[in-house]
Amino acid sequence: MYREEQAKPYVIERIVSALTYPTTGIIGVIWLILGWITKSYPRKFTQYHIYQSIFLSLAFVILDYLVRIIANMFAYVPIINRIIAQLLYWFNMPVLFEYSIIQIFIYSLLIYLTVTAFLGKYSYIPFVSDNIKQLLR
Numbered sequence: 001m002y003r004e005e006q007a008k009p010y011v012i013e014r015i016v017s018a019l020t021y022p023t024t025g026i027i028g029v030i031w032l033i034l035g036w037i038t039k040s041y042p043r044k045f046t047q048y049h050i051y052q053s054i055f056l057s058l059a060f061v062i063l064d065y066l067v068r069i070i071a072n073m074f075a076y077v078p079i080i081n082r083i084i085a086q087l088l089y090w091f092n093m094p095v096l097f098e099y100s101i102i103q104i105f106i107y108s109l110l111i112y113l114t115v116t117a118f119l120g121k122y123s124y125i126p127f128v129s130d131n132i133k134q135l136l137r
Contacts, residue, residue, distance in 0.1 A: 009045040009120045016042075017049035018118035021110055026055035043073070047089055049117045052132045056113075059128075060106075 009017070020028035028050030035041050042050070050087040071088060074080045092100045099117070109125075123129065 006037060009043065012119050012120050013043065013046045017046050018114045020050050020053040020125060021113045021117065024057040025050065028053055038127075045120070045122070046137055048132055051111075051135060052123070052128060054114070054123075055132065056109075 016027060016031050020026075020031075026047075031042060031046065032050060071084050074084050091102050095101055096104060113123050113125075
């Protein structure tokens with residue numbers, strides 16, 4: 001029973017873990033720096049969410065750059081440039097409440113991650129969560 005209660009994250013850990021997602025990991029990095037300065041390292045729950053938010057933010061930036069580079073490379077190919085332009089338009093055009101498909105996906109993912117962290121649970125994203133858990137072992 002004692003171990004079970006100790007395994008539950010504290011309220012401040014849940015708040016920091018939840019805030020690290022919408023701030024693209026900045027709150028988490030600040031929390032890690034404060035822990036390093038005070039020599040009180042965060043528990044696994046908080047580390048999991050901090051590292052996952054940083055990884056997802058970096059992955060999003062890299063994916064964004066890759067899509068831009070690929071779109072610019074194919075801009076000079078006659079037929080493919082129109083197909084890519086049409087696909088980019090479809091994914092970025094307003095669909096629901098002036099949000100595009102990409103924005104709806106990103107905001108839904110952020111809400112899922114933030115809510116599960118605030119509830120004190122480990123969120124799961126295939127490939128990402130598995131690698132973060134292996135990192136924390």
